[in-house]
Amino acid sequence: MREEVALSLSGVKKKAGAFTFGPIDLEIEKGYCVAVVGPNGSGKSTLFRLVQNLTRPDAGSINVLGLQQPEQEVKIKQSIGYMPDTVFGFEEMTAVQAGNFSQQWYPSWNEDRFEELIRKMEIDRYQAIEKMSKGTQQRVLFALALARDPQLLLLDEPTANLDPFVSRVMMEEIARELEDGEKTVVIATHSMEEVRKFADYVLFLHRGKLLGYYEKDEILDSWKELWVEGTAAEIARTPGVVSAEGKGPVRVVTCSLEETEQSLRERGHTVLRVHSLELDEIFAELLKEHDRGGNHHVASSVETGRS
Numbered sequence: 291m292r293e294e295v296a297l298s299l300s301g302v303k304k305k306a307g308a309f310t311f312g313p314i315d316l317e318i319e320k321g322y323c324v325a326v327v328g329p330n331g332s333g334k335s336t337l338f339r340l341v342q343n344l345t346r347p348d349a350g351s352i353n354v355l356g357l358q359q360p361e362q363e364v365k366i367k368q369s370i371g372y373m374p375d376t377v378f379g380f381e382e383m384t385a386v387q388a389g390n391f392s393q394q395w396y397p398s399w400n401e402d403r404f405e406e407l408i409r410k411m412e413i414d415r416y417q418a419i420e421k422m423s424k425g426t427q428q429r430v431l432f433a434l435a436l437a438r439d440p441q442l443l444l445l446d447e448p449t450a451n452l453d454p455f456v457s458r459v460m461m462e463e464i465a466r467e468l469e470d471g472e473k474t475v476v477i478a479t480h481s482m483e484e485v486r487k488f489a490d491y492v493l494f495l496h497r498g499k500l501l502g503y504y505e506k507d508e509i510l511d512s513w514k515e516l517w518v519e520g521t522a523a524e525i526a527r528t529p530g531v532v533s534a535e536g537k538g539p540v541r542v543v544t545c546s547l548e549e550t551e552q553s554l555r556e557r558g559h560t561v562l563r564v565h566s567l568e569l570d571e572i573f574a575e576l577l578k579e580h581d582r583g584g585n586h587h588v589a590s591s592v593e594t595g596r597s
């Protein structure tokens with residue numbers, strides 16, 4: 291049976307000055323955590339803004355939890371807990387005032403949860419948000435997003451400016467949100483620790499384009515670094531090989547370990563060692579490949595679904 295879709299983008303495109311987002315086709319299933327990773331300016335925040343109709347697309351359609359943008363924008367907003375990367379709209383309020391303001395708009399608002407988060411995040415209840423440090427403002431945004439008890443949480447670099455202690459508390463709270471598998475959580479992040487800890491899927495963005503949408507465990511299992519006897523030129527043509535560099539032994543990066551190993555063996559190459567790659571190393575390889583003009587992993591990876 292087809293799993294329910296939390297978020298679907300079809301042919302979505304947005305031009306903003308010199309930057310073009312998309313066109314992007316994407317489906318995120320309900321109940322999973324997706325990490326959106328990409329260099330500065332790759333379009334992570336733009337994606338979040340498009341989903342909420344804070345930015346209007348030039349083309350394409352966006353569906354959130356079965357509701358269509360922009361026709362059902364209000365219902366969509368009520369189902370989303372959005373933590374933006376900066377405060378906007380209620381800077382003069384205190385955290386408590388911002389909470390009171392929010393609960394008028396969000397029927398699922400959970401005041402007990404808000405109070406709990408204020409306490410755990412050590413937020414000053416009576417200080418104006420504009421007077422708070424950047425990190426404390428982030429804590430408020432986080433508490434406001436989670437207290438909405440949303441079906442879809444969009445977190446834009448949640449721990450970016452936080453000290454390690456609060457960062458840890460926040461990560462525990464994110465883990466708690468994911469516990470019952472009911473919520474869909476999308477996190478834009480530069481933190482590979484967050485990706486490792488939470489993500490079921492990883493969505494790679496680069497210059498507004500989708501470089502790939504992968505199941506995290508699958509990408510970690512299939513992308514490997516091999517050290518192989520032979521020459522880079524002959525090994526480069528092996529199925530699955532993304533790059534082959536150096537001489538005796540050759541450093542090979544594959545996106546399809548089994549296929550590459552089998553093919554190398556059949557052609558008489560000895561694989562000396564196989565190493566795991568970190569997600570940021572895989573991303574760097576994807577970027578290099580994209581810049582070389584090859585993006586043959588993208589189409590298949592976007593279709594990759596949970597079995």
Ligand SMILES: Nc1ncnc2c1ncn2[C@@H]1O[C@H](COP(=O)(O)OP(=O)(O)OP(=O)(O)O)[C@@H](O)[C@H]1O
Pocket residue numbers: 306307309328329330331332333334335336337375
């Ligand atoms: N309102 C706007 N008008 C014009 N350009 C914009 C606007 N908002 C964003 N951009 C541009 O869109 C591009 C993508 O920005 P976006 O904030 O989505 O990237 P990001 O991946 O979230 O970056 P970061 O990791 O730095 O947060 C950038 O080139 C940015 O300058």
